[in-house]
Amino acid sequence: EPEVTQTPSHQVTQMGQEVILRCVPISNHLYFYWYRQILGQKVEFLVSFYNNEISEKSEIFDDQFSVERPDGSNFTLKIRSTKLEDSAMYFCASTAGVPYTGELFFGEGSRLTVL
């Protein structure tokens, strides 16, 4: 069964460092998303991306964050200068079309630890 894959599974970084989290969405999917879950808190929407553009972003997704689809398969989330509060599990998701019923296909997540 096709799945969304994310790398790395766990990354430890120092505060102020740049981090890139990578995602390979399901191959025929066109809509891409990043969510995150801080330990003990809710899963939160960060950004949606379609046709090489951001469709919507949350208040969390400030200038420190950026997304890119550098080639036909990868979808990346970059955090320019990490802060302690960026420590979280980051989930990538994708859909083939507009998610009218809310069904997104999530990856297993990348755990980011900022020291």
Added chain:
Amino acid sequence: DQQVKQNSPSLSVQEGRISILNCDYTNSMFDYFLWYKKYPAEGPTFLISISSIKDKNEDGRFTVFLNKSAKHLSLHIVPSQPGDSAVYFCAAMWSSNTGKLIFGQGTTLQVKP
């Protein structure tokens, strides 16, 4: 931001019995409500959804009920199986369909054999 709330952090039921997971919301403009299931070390997996114009949707052992006047939805699992043990997230979305889901805090369901 407490637009979607799951007030029970955990629930334990016996195998074969009914599991009822509850969710409340505050924003009457939500158009769709969903349930996701999450196992440890995995991402959330879509389970079932319901449109705001309906009051019930059923898929096998899973039924979601929506009470718009009470701003409440529930997920019924009948019969519960040990493999259903997971964290269940309630979520809501608007019809703008940008894929922005508003999640609740999650309820950990344990189904005992």
